[in-house]
Each structure stands twice: as structure tokens, then as C-alpha cells.
Amino acid sequence: MDTLVSLRNISKTYHLGKTTVPALQHVSLDVDASELVALSGPSGSGKSTLLNTCGLIDTPDEGEYTLGGESMLSRSSKELTMVRRNKIGFVFQSFNLVPVMTAYENIEYPLLLTGMRNMERKKRVDKILDQVGLEQYQQQLPDQLSGGQRQRVAMARALVKQPMLVIADEPTANLDTQTATHIIDLMKDLSRRYGTTFLIATHDQRMTERCDQKITLVDGKINTNDMQITADSELNKGRNG
Amino acid sequence: MKWLLFAFKNVLRNRRRSLITIIITAIGSSAILIGGGFALFTYDGLKQGATRASGHLVIAQKNYFSGEEESAMQYGLSNWQDIKQRIEQDEHVKWVIPRIQLSGLISNGEKTAIYMAEGVDPEGEVKAREFLIDKGEWLSSTSAENEDAQILLGKDLAKSMKADIGSSLTLLSTTADGALNGIDVEVHGIFSTGVPEMDKRMLYIDIPTAQALLDSQKVSTLHTYLNNTDDTEIVAEKYRAQFPDNALKNWEELAFYYVGVVNLYNRLFGVLGLIIVIIVFFSVTNTMSMVVRERTREIGTLAAMGTLPREILRNFVLEALVIGIIGSVLGMAIAGGFIIFLENAGFMMPPPPGRNVGYPLLVYFSGQLFVMTTIVLIVISVLSALLAARKGIRQPIVDALSHV
Numbered sequence: 001m002d003t004l005v006s007l008r009n010i011s012k013t014y015h016l017g018k019t020t021v022p023a024l025q026h027v028s029l030d031v032d033a034s035e036l037v038a039l040s041g042p043s044g045s046g047k048s049t050l051l052n053t054c055g056l057i058d059t060p061d062e063g064e065y066t067l068g069g070e071s072m073l074s075r076s077s078k079e080l081t082m083v084r085r086n087k088i089g090f091v092f093q094s095f096n097l098v099p100v101m102t103a104y105e106n107i108e109y110p111l112l113l114t115g116m117r118n119m120e121r122k123k124r125v126d127k128i129l130d131q132v133g134l135e136q137y138q139q140q141l142p143d144q145l146s147g148g149q150r151q152r153v154a155m156a157r158a159l160v161k162q163p164m165l166v167i168a169d170e171p172t173a174n175l176d177t178q179t180a181t182h183i184i185d186l187m188k189d190l191s192r193r194y195g196t197t198f199l200i201a202t203h204d205q206r207m208t209e210r211c212d213q214k215i216t217l218v219d220g221k222i223n224t225n226d227m228q229i230t231a232d233s234e235l236n237k238g239r240n241g
Numbered sequence: 242m243k244w245l246l247f248a249f250k251n252v253l254r255n256r257r258r259s260l261i262t263i264i265i266t267a268i269g270s271s272a273i274l275i276g277g278g279f280a281l282f283t284y285d286g287l288k289q290g291a292t293r294a295s296g297h298l299v300i301a302q303k304n305y306f307s308g309e310e311e312s313a314m315q316y317g318l319s320n321w322q323d324i325k326q327r328i329e330q331d332e333h334v335k336w337v338i339p340r341i342q343l344s345g346l347i348s349n350g351e352k353t354a355i356y357m358a359e360g361v362d363p364e365g366e367v368k369a370r371e372f373l374i375d376k377g378e379w380l381s382s383t384s385a386e387n388e389d390a391q392i393l394l395g396k397d398l399a400k401s402m403k404a405d406i407g408s409s410l411t412l413l414s415t416t417a418d419g420a421l422n423g424i425d426v427e428v429h430g431i432f433s434t435g436v437p438e439m440d441k442r443m444l445y446i447d448i449p450t451a452q453a454l455l456d457s458q459k460v461s462t463l464h465t466y467l468n469n470t471d472d473t474e475i476v477a478e479k480y481r482a483q484f485p486d487n488a489l490k491n492w493e494e495l496a497f498y499y500v501g502v503v504n505l506y507n508r509l510f511g512v513l514g515l516i517i518v519i520i521v522f523f524s525v526t527n528t529m530s531m532v533v534r535e536r537t538r539e540i541g542t543l544a545a546m547g548t549l550p551r552e553i554l555r556n557f558v559l560e561a562l563v564i565g566i567i568g569s570v571l572g573m574a575i576a577g578g579f580i581i582f583l584e585n586a587g588f589m590m591p592p593p594p595g596r597n598v599g600y601p602l603l604v605y606f607s608g609q610l611f612v613m614t615t616i617v618l619i620v621i622s623v624l625s626a627l628l629a630a631r632k633g634i635r636q637p638i639v640d641a642l643s644h645v
Binding site: 057078081082084085089092098099100101105113 | 243247250251253254534538539542543544545546547548549552637638639
């Protein structure tokens with residue numbers, strides 16, 4: 001498979017007054033297209049920083065990042081915005097839906113940014129509303145929806161533009177077990193349908209187990225055992241195949 | 242259209258706060274419209290008064306406006322009938338009226354006082370000017386040969402002379418040659434100008450009487466009344482070329498009171514307008530600052546999804562635009578209601594300084610003023626939004642997303 005996300009020697013340090021906090025230390029990572037990658041680790045391990053870097057909303061102090069074979073870190077702020085607009089979707093822990101927009105409008109928003117024609121936009125939104133099972137809730141405002149429904153709207157919003165990469169930060173953290181399971185199934189299903197790569201920061205064991213690759217971060221570094229396990233698993237898959 | 246719809250929904254998000262901002266904008270807009278409308282009403286009233294008093298254009302002998310006469314009618318117009326005849330043929334002109342300015346002494350046999358008089362064409366003057374006759378009648382066009390000349394007295398002068406309708410008085414003045422001349426007159430009417438100083442000194446006589454008293458066939462000035470005030474400058478230019486040996490002034494150059502009031506009101510209402518604009522600016526800035534602060538996380542989310550800073554800014558600007566437009570339209574409605582109320586209430590303004598007659602309190606509605614006010618308020622609202630939102634969109638996306 002083609003490598004979609006490639007990080008090389010990424011480091012990021014935060015300065016809090018006189019204290020310096022190394023969030024990422026020489027992280028290198030490859031993620032293939034259409035993969036579901038779980039990113040876990042204790043609080044403060046650098047998961048969010050890694051996700052933000054991959055999602056182009058934070059810049060590392062050093063290293064190289066290529067997305068779809070194109071170098072990202074030398075680009076201007078406007079260019080990065082356009083990459084996010086066209087190629088990256090976001091799913092947030094607290095859903096982050098715009099409260100004055102209906103479910104339909106929230107999902108439609110990324111397409112409005114791309115300047116897509118009205119008919120095409122409607123077709124896309126209707127299709128994804130059907131896929132996430134929210135057709136009958138499309139005119140509801142976010143505060144009229146349950147947590148699970150809101151997260152489904154957030155997923156639909158992230159996927160409606162058919163991005164290469166979806167960054168999901170603790171997408172099941174605010175959901176009950178049953179809803180979380182539905183969301184995990186949905187992510188898996190949508191990843192398969194759209195061929196989208198998911199980079200998911202999670203503490204949820206069920207989600208980690210269902211991902212193609214699991215990466216654990218400890219003190220801003222990737223736990224090399226995970227890489228080994230993943231490599232072994234890939235090898236076994238190849239042998240069995 | 243979608244963006245405007247979202248802006249409208251966002252304005253409704255915190256209804257109470259938006260309502261207060263809209264009300265402040267509306268009050269500001271209505272205050273400007275009412276204040277400005279009152280000024281326009283006053284200007285118009287004074288303009289009409291000034292053009293009625295002097296006519297639109299005054300033609301005189303070359304030195305009349307600049308020189309000091311050493312003898313009566315030294316700078317009078319001798320060829321006035323010829324000029325009058327030529328001007329009357331102009332399609333822009335409604336009337337041409339001659340006037341004579343003179344002064345002297347008036348006596349009832351027991352008491353003598355100073356007078357200021359205007360020699361007028363009785364028939365022409367009543368067409369152009371309104372006279373408030375308290376008693377008696379306006380001057381007749383022709384007096385019978387064996388009768389004394391008619392005179393119209395200011396009410397306080399009449400009181401001073403203990404004169405009533407039919408009373409005989411004597412007017413004294415120096416002739417054009419410098420000799421003293423006197424003429425007996427009969428009080429035909431008593432008038433009031435609304436200005437006490439004028440009522441104490443002013444009187445009207447007809448032109449032949451004035452000419453007889455001054456022993457001159459000249460008149461002081463020719464007053465031209467046009468069909469349309471807006472044509473004043475065009476016609477003035479034409480007459481300057483046509484009568485190069487004469488002096489010509491338009492009504493505005495002679496309406497010192499009008500010019501003074503316009504200057505005063507322009508400054509007064511200008512400062513008032515500026516204060517209102519500042520209040521609206523701070524009110525909208527305050528609202529938009531709160532809005533931006535409250536929506537920091539949303540700004541982060543939109544930016545993460547690929548919204549450019551200028552597109553986020555546009556959303557806030559559109560919200561301010563909605564507030565500005567609703568506020569201005571509401572302001573127009575308030576001003577309109579107030580104007581209609583004033584028209585029906587019949588309130589009177591107290592007499593201005595130097596006058597003893599008040600005038601009705603009315604306010605004009607000016608479409609031009611409304612458009613200007615709306616544009617200014619919208620620009621102010623948009624500037625406020627830009628100022629407030631600029632800080633919000635500069636924040637790093639990661640910080641904005643973690644904002645609580």
C-alpha cells in the first residue's frame with residue numbers, strides 16, 4: 001500500500017514560562033492509505049501534538065512531514081488551510097458542531113468552503129446522512145441531538161468532502177459504551193467505503209483493538225514495541241494470505 | 242446567501258444581547274434622523290423666509306452694497322424701470338419688485354421718533370411677502386389725490402406715536418439734494434414682524450410717496466423672485482453678464498440670520514452625530530468582542546476545517562451588517578413615528594432670540610439623510626466587527642480549540 005502520512009524526526013517543545021516541555025521527540029512514523037491507526041498513551045504523552053501536527057493545525061520545531069507524497073512544512077499558512085480544506089477532516093472529542101446550524105448545514109459547511117455546486121452538494125450531504133443514519137434528524141440543531149447523533153454528524157462533516165485523512169481526537173470519550181461501539185463500527189465502515197485514513201487518539205481499548213495499527217506514545221516518543229507488534233501482525237497477515 | 246443566513250442565525254444566538262445592540266443602533270439612527278430632520282426643517286423655514294423677504298436676487302447700483310451713501314438715494318437705481326422690464330421677460334422670473342430704503346423722523350405733533358421705512362409697490366409686495374397686519378389694511382395701490390398718503394406702522398411705533406387707524410402723522414427726511422422735506426401721512430394699518438426692534442422703528446409707504454419725500458425718481462433695489470430657488474445661481478450668472486454696471490447679490494449673501502443658524506446647527510448636530518456614532522461604535526465593538534470571545538473554540542473548529550481567516554472575518558462582518566441594517570431600519574421607523582406624532586401634536590417652539598413669535602415644532606424626513614446615516618452606521622458596525630474579530634482569528638488554532 002502507498003504511504004499517506006510520513007513523519008520523519010518530528011520534534012516539538014512547548015515553553016511554559018521558564019519551563020520547557022518536550023511534547024514530541026524525534027518521532028518518525030508512516031501510515032498507509034486507508035488505514036485506521038489508533039494513537040494511545042497516557043495524558044501528556046504527546047498524542048494531541050502528534051495529531052495536530054498531522055492535521056496541519058500545529059507546526060513542529062523540526063522534522064519533515066509529507067502528506068500524500070507532498071512536503072507540508074515549507075508551505076504558507078494559506079496553503080496549509082487549503083490542504084486542510086480539501087484533504088483533511090476533523091472529528092473532535094466534544095463534537096464541535098456549530099450550534100446555530102442544523103445537522104444538514106453542519107455537514108454541508110466543508111462543501112460550501114470548496115465552492116461545490118448546489119446540486120452536487122445536496123447529493124453528497126444526503127448520501128452521507130443516509131450512511132450515518134441521520135436522515136430524519138437533518139433539520140435538528142446540535143442541542144436537539146444525543147451525544148452519539150452529534151458525533152455521527154461530526155463524522156459525516158469530516159467525511160463529506162471525501163478527505164485523504166481524518167484526524168479524530170478521542171471520538172468516543174464522551175459517549176456511552178453502546179454508542180461508542182456504534183461509532184467505532186461506523187468509522188471502520190466509512191474508512192472502508194471512502195478509502196480514508198483515520199488517525200485516532202484514543203484511550204478506548206475496543207477502538208484500539210479494531211484499528212489496523214496501534215501506536216503508543218510515551219513522553220513524546222513512540223513505544224517501539226508497538227511498531228514491532230504491528231510489523232509482526234502484518235507479516236502474519238501476509239503469511240496467512 | 243447561505244453566509245447571510247448563518248449570520249442572521251448567529252445574531253439570534255444571544256437574542257437579548259443582540260436586541261440591546263440593535264436598540265442602541267436604532268436609537269442612534271433615529272436621533273440622527275430626528276436631529277438632522279429638525280435642522281432641515283429649520284433651514285427650509287429660514288430659507289423660505291429669507292427668499293420671501295429679499296427675493297432670490299437683488300439688483301442695485303454698483304456701489305449700493307459696498308459704499309456708504311452721503312446723501313439719500315446717492316446709490317439708487319435710476320434706470321430701474323428699464324431693468325425691471327427686461328428681467329420680467331425671463332422665463333425663470335416670477336416677479337420683480339422695486340424697493341426704497343429710507344429713514345428719518347416721524348412726528349404726531351407732540352412726539353417725534355426715528356423711523357426706518359421701506360417704500361414698496363403695494364400690489365407687488367403682497368404677492369411676494371406675508372405681512373402680519375394686526376389692525377387696518379395693507380396699503381392701497383393708489384391713494385386719492387386729495388387724501389394723505391397711506392402708511393403702515395410697526396405696532397410698537399404706532400404705540401409710541403399713540404397712533405391708530407386713520408391717525409395723521411408727519412414723515413420727515415432729507416431729500417437727495419440734502420434738503421429737509423416733510424409729508425403728511427395717514428395710518429392705514431398696523432403690522433407686527435415678530436421682531437420687537439423692527440416693530441419699534443419700521444414702517445411701509447408706497448414708492449411714489451417715498452420718492453416724493455426723497456425728491457428722487459430712483460429706487461434703492463430691484464428684488465427678483467424666481468419660480469425655482471435652485472435656479473438662483475444660473476440666473477445670477479446670466480444677469481451679471483447682462484447688467485455689468487450693476488451690483489447683484491443672491492438671497493444667501495443677504496440672509497445673515499439664515500447663514501448664522503445653518504453654521505450653528507451644522508456644528509451642533511455634527512457634534513451630536515459624532516457622539517452618537519462613537520456610542521454605536523463602542524456598543525457594537527463590545528458586543529462583537531463578547532461574541533468573538535465566546536466563539537473562540539468555534540473559530541478554531543472552522544479554521545481547522547479549512548476556513549481562511551478572511552472567511553471567518555466575513556462571517557462576523559456579516560453579523561455586524563445584519564445588526565447595522567436592522568438597527569438603521571428600526572431607527573427609521575422610530576423617527577418616522579416621531580415625525581408623524583409631531584405633525585399631529587401641534588407643539589410650538591419658543592421664539593428664537595430677538596423675536597417674539599414661536600414656530601411649529603416639525604421635523605422633516607430626509608431620504609438622503611437616512612441613506613447617509615445607514616451607510617455610516619453600517620460602516621461603523623463593520624469596523625467594530627473587524628476590530629473585534631481580528632484578535633480572535635489571529636489566535637493559533639490549537640489554542641482556540643482548547644479555549645474553555
